[in-house]
Amino acid sequence: MNYRIVVRVLGFLVFFVGLFMAVPALFAWHHRGPDLGALLLSSVLTMAFGAALVLVFRARGEILVRDSFAIVVLGWLLASTFGALPFHLSGALPSFTDAFFESMSGFTTTGASVLVRVEDLPHGLLLWRSLTHWLGGMGIIVLSLAILPMIGAGGTQLYKVEIPGPAPDKITPRVRQTATTLWGVYVLLSGLETLLLLLGGLNLHEALCQTFGTMATGGFSTRTASIAGFHSLFVEAVVIVFMLLAGTNFSLHYHLLRGKPSAYWKSEEFRFYLVIIAVFSALLTAQNLLAGSYGTGEAVRHSVFQTVSITTTTGFSTADFGNWSSSAQLILLFLMFIGGCAGSTGGSIKVLRAVILIKQGLAELRKLLHPRAVIPVRIDGRTVPPGVVINILGFLFLYLGLLVLSTLGMTLMGLDLVTSFSSVAASIGNIGPGLGGVGPAANYQHIPLAGKWLLSFCMLAGRLEIYTVLVLFTRDFWK
Amino acid sequence: MNLNIVLLGLGQVGSHLAKVLSREQHNIVAIDNDPLPCREADEGLDIKVLQGWGSDHRVLEEAGIEHADMMIAVTGDDEQNVLACSLAARYGVKQKIARIRNPAFFQNPPRFTLADWGVDLAIQPELETAKEIVHLIKRSAATDVLEFAGNRVQLIGVRIDAACPLVHKTLEAVSREFPDQVFRVVAILRGAETIIPGGNDTFQSRDQLFIVAATDDIPGIIALLGKSDEKLQQIMILGGGRVGRATARILDGEKDLTIKLIDSDADRALALADELERTLIIHGDGRDFNLLATEGVLETDALVSATDDEETNILTSLLAKHLGVTKTIALVNRREYLPLMAPIGVNAAVNTNVITSNAILRLIRRGDVVSLASLSGLDAQAVEYLAHADSRITRKPLSRVRFPQGAILGAVTRGDAVFIPVGGTRIQPEDHVIVFSLPQALPDVDKLFSK
Numbered sequence: 001m002n003y004r005i006v007v008r009v010l011g012f013l014v015f016f017v018g019l020f021m022a023v024p025a026l027f028a029w030h031h032r033g034p035d036l037g038a039l040l041l042s043s044v045l046t047m048a049f050g051a052a053l054v055l056v057f058r059a060r061g062e063i064l065v066r067d068s069f070a071i072v073v074l075g076w077l078l079a080s081t082f083g084a085l086p087f088h089l090s091g092a093l094p095s096f097t098d099a100f101f102e103s104m105s106g107f108t109t110t111g112a113s114v115l116v117r118v119e120d121l122p123h124g125l126l127l128w129r130s131l132t133h134w135l136g137g138m139g140i141i142v143l144s145l146a147i148l149p150m151i152g153a154g155g156t157q158l159y160k161v162e163i164p165g166p167a168p169d170k171i172t173p174r175v176r177q178t179a180t181t182l183w184g185v186y187v188l189l190s191g192l193e194t195l196l197l198l199l200g201g202l203n204l205h206e207a208l209c210q211t212f213g214t215m216a217t218g219g220f221s222t223r224t225a226s227i228a229g230f231h232s233l234f235v236e237a238v239v240i241v242f243m244l245l246a247g248t249n250f251s252l253h254y255h256l257l258r259g260k261p262s263a264y265w266k267s268e269e270f271r272f273y274l275v276i277i278a279v280f281s282a283l284l285t286a287q288n289l290l291a292g293s294y295g296t297g298e299a300v301r302h303s304v305f306q307t308v309s310i311t312t313t314t315g316f317s318t319a320d321f322g323n324w325s326s327s328a329q330l331i332l333l334f335l336m337f338i339g340g341c342a343g344s345t346g347g348s349i350k351v352l353r354a355v356i357l358i359k360q361g362l363a364e365l366r367k368l369l370h371p372r373a374v375i376p377v378r379i380d381g382r383t384v385p386p387g388v389v390i391n392i393l394g395f396l397f398l399y400l401g402l403l404v405l406s407t408l409g410m411t412l413m414g415l416d417l418v419t420s421f422s423s424v425a426a427s428i429g430n431i432g433p434g435l436g437g438v439g440p441a442a443n444y445q446h447i448p449l450a451g452k453w454l455l456s457f458c459m460l461a462g463r464l465e466i467y468t469v470l471v472l473f474t475r476d477f478w479k
Numbered sequence: 480m481n482l483n484i485v486l487l488g489l490g491q492v493g494s495h496l497a498k499v500l501s502r503e504q505h506n507i508v509a510i511d512n513d514p515l516p517c518r519e520a521d522e523g524l525d526i527k528v529l530q531g532w533g534s535d536h537r538v539l540e541e542a543g544i545e546h547a548d549m550m551i552a553v554t555g556d557d558e559q560n561v562l563a564c565s566l567a568a569r570y571g572v573k574q575k576i577a578r579i580r581n582p583a584f585f586q587n588p589p590r591f592t593l594a595d596w597g598v599d600l601a602i603q604p605e606l607e608t609a610k611e612i613v614h615l616i617k618r619s620a621a622t623d624v625l626e627f628a629g630n631r632v633q634l635i636g637v638r639i640d641a642a643c644p645l646v647h648k649t650l651e652a653v654s655r656e657f658p659d660q661v662f663r664v665v666a667i668l669r670g671a672e673t674i675i676p677g678g679n680d681t682f683q684s685r686d687q688l689f690i691v692a693a694t695d696d697i698p699g700i701i702a703l704l705g706k707s708d709e710k711l712q713q714i715m716i717l718g719g720g721r722v723g724r725a726t727a728r729i730l731d732g733e734k735d736l737t738i739k740l741i742d743s744d745a746d747r748a749l750a751l752a753d754e755l756e757r758t759l760i761i762h763g764d765g766r767d768f769n770l771l772a773t774e775g776v777l778e779t780d781a782l783v784s785a786t787d788d789e790e791t792n793i794l795t796s797l798l799a800k801h802l803g804v805t806k807t808i809a810l811v812n813r814r815e816y817l818p819l820m821a822p823i824g825v826n827a828a829v830n831t832n833v834i835t836s837n838a839i840l841r842l843i844r845r846g847d848v849v850s851l852a853s854l855s856g857l858d859a860q861a862v863e864y865l866a867h868a869d870s871r872i873t874r875k876p877l878s879r880v881r882f883p884q885g886a887i888l889g890a891v892t893r894g895d896a897v898f899i900p901v902g903g904t905r906i907q908p909e910d911h912v913i914v915f916s917l918p919q920a921l922p923d924v925d926k927l928f929s930k
Binding site: 060157172174175385 | 521525
């Protein structure tokens with residue numbers, strides 16, 4: 001491994017994180033908040049550390065595959081560590097574990113919070129909390145690829161490691177263009193949502209925070225009651241639409257901007273994504289109507305919002321689905337395992353993987369009847385290489401394996417089964433709220449110390465799609 | 480200006496082009512039907528790779544053919560290359576370059592030309608190779624010959640030995656000793672290492688020097704190196720494949736040369752005999768020592784080994800060298816072998832893929848920069864820059880410009896004049912400057928010349 005170049009790139013990354021910390025400091029200064037000092041200090045410390053790494057480690061050369069895994073995983077760990085500084089230094093979260101958990105949950109766009117009352121946090125920290133979502137959503141590595149005139153071919157590796165999906169594709173020939181384009185689309189959509197939320201009566205601070213939470217499919221809100229706290233159908237509608245957009249493959253948005261809206265309908269994954277949301281919204285509405293706790297309008301409103309929120313792995317809520325019927329909760333739990341589209345900011349297993357696995361499963365059935373038949377799995381009319389299918393199967397196995405082992409770990413800490421399982425599922429899937437003790441009305445404050453670290457690990461593994469993180473634990477990697 | 484280039488074919492030529500062009504910040508979308516090179520290119524280069532056929536319009540559209548400035552078709556299949564260019568023409572692509580191997584596409588006089596099918600420029604690898612072989616025959620002392628600036632400047636490779644009077648002297652001492660000989664050593668290949676030399680580097684026995692000079696000055700420089708550029712008259716060519724045939728065709732017209740071509744295929748020998756007037760065609764195995772002896776290999780000045788089997792080419796070259804042939808030239812298409820050729824005693828090696836890549840690279844301008852050539856067996860590259868009034872390089876005399884390590888100025892073309900720059904030279908706006916550089920130094924050289 002080329003340690004010098006790895007450290008140098010990490011230095012750039014940390015510097016950027018520090019730079020972005022200055023933004024909430026502005027808000028803190030404007031509101032004369034008590035968090036100004038902590039934010040400024042964290043920002044300066046972080047930038048200084050990053051700059052020091054960049055200045056000390058002068059290196060040239062190519063980033064190889066191995067280096068790119070190290071850069072991405074260590075980059076995310078460092079970002080989360082330095083991102084925890086404002087929470088910790090301001091005294092808002094005196095325990096560093098809590099601060100790190102909150103920061104990791106932010107960057108990985110999970111949205112699981114240890115805060116009991118979100119409103120207690122000053123403006124600056126709230127914005128920083130949501131900003132970590134936004135940075136992590138499209139990816140800090142992809143952002144630095146767009147900003148840094150970085151090492152050409154090695155950049156492609158970094159891009160592929162960070163962008164979610166089974167076989168990420170560049171939308172333009174050069175990786176820097178691709179990164180710039182993706183971030184451009186991201187910024188554009190974010191601007192649009194902020195504008196709409198401002199029209200909906202939110203102030204700039206709240207509009208930005210909700211936007212960051214939505215576009216990154218994160219889920220941190222500025223209210224303890226989440227989106228329900230705004231009591232506005234308009235806000236909910238805007239958030240639903242933008243959650244849907246954020247959970248879509250961003251290259252489709254890029255095609256729209258290039259005047260090819262047909263790309264949406266041509267994408268099998270996108271069609272399946274819409275079908276899932278439509279079907280499960282209907283199912284959930286029916287469940288809620290049967291349970292009789294809502295009127296028709298209310299039932300549709302809450303069911304659709306929760307379905308979209310969980311499927312896109314955002315984790316906003318407009319109702320305490322912890323009180324819903326078991327079957328309704330089971331539907332939501334199931335949705336936690338599908339997630340957004342590949343190449344979106346959404347987490348979890350991804351619609352594309354689900355589609356491919358379903359098709360592969362059906363192909364196996366046909367093969368039982370025609371043992372010598374060659375049945376390719378096709379997506380958008382093109383055969384998926386068998387290697388990719390196997391890669392997905394391996395991914396699923398490791399995903400579920402990590403889920404089971406981590407759930408075991410949580411139960412060993414004395415948590416009940418529903419809380420254990422759903423907290424792990426919500427963490428690996430980067431969703432946020434789970435069921436039981438970590439439901440939308442509750443928080444992660446009461447989770448034991450070790451549990452918070454375990455869940456932080458799950459969030460990182462989920463965001464970087466398991467393989468990337470686990471490869472660092474193989475012996476071959478360090479040879 | 481970065482070009483949008485659709486590159487068809489990721490073979491030896493295609494992948495080399497992809498590497499050089501993407502490093503020059505062009506936007507490359509490469510298409511190949513074979514998954515393996517696709518994967519390698521996708522992992523190793525900053526380009527977009529599509530697996531599929533270049534004759535498939537859907538693949539071309541996905542590659543963004545509508546917005547492409549250039550199509551480079553270098554698959555091993557002539558017809559696919561032509562078809563891809565033809566399709567590209569319909570999408571309005573301005574420049575279409577195809578690699579065409581089959582001479583049947585170039586009938587004389589032409590009834591239909593390739594331009595009718597949308598091919599703007601056809602690169603014939605074997606013809607380009609034959610041209611280079613002819614250069615090497617004419618410059619008998621050289622291992623490499625490349626021409627720049629309309630052949631007013633040449634780059635030659637020369638391997639020196641202990642008999643060379645310059646050995647153990649520093650470059651600076653040599654230039655002080657021979658102030659009238661204007662030349663520049665732009666690279667030294669010592670073992671497997673490419674050195675971009677400075678004034679304090681010394682010449683060593685068994686170095687392969689790469690020297691740039693005005694074409695007219697080259698004979699003097701060769702004499703200075705203790706070599707002589709004797710005229711080679713007795714030429715023997717082994718193998719009447721495309722390269723051998725094209726070489727023979729070029730040389731056939733030169734009355735003062737005696738040319739013999741040996742080919743083992745009876746039908747091909749007959750066809751060659753029909754086509755070539757003065758060349759003596761011999762049917763037989765080029766590895767047959769008796770045959771070579773009968774046909775006067777001992778009196779031969781130059782032996783061109785151009786059979787389809789490169790190991791045979793290398794061995795027959797060595798055998799000929801052993802028998803006292805002045806110059807041996809071998810066709811070696813495996814890039815990995817090239818650095819070995821000079822040390823083991825083959826005078827010159829030509830590589831069709833390197834020559835083809837170079838021929839194509841010369842056609843592609845990135846704003847004011849054009850890559851002229853990659854030197855075979857070397858890491859270094861020749862790049863031509865156009866200097867601007869506000870480029871850093873034009874602000875001070877060269878001795879006061881901090882030139883990046885691993886790069887060196889070769890020659891300057893100013894209007895009609897060509898000269899080799901020295902420390903006191905000040906590059907002026909509109910000068911065309913040929914720079915030799917290791918790949919890693921290129922970005923820094925770019926900065927010197929950028930506006």
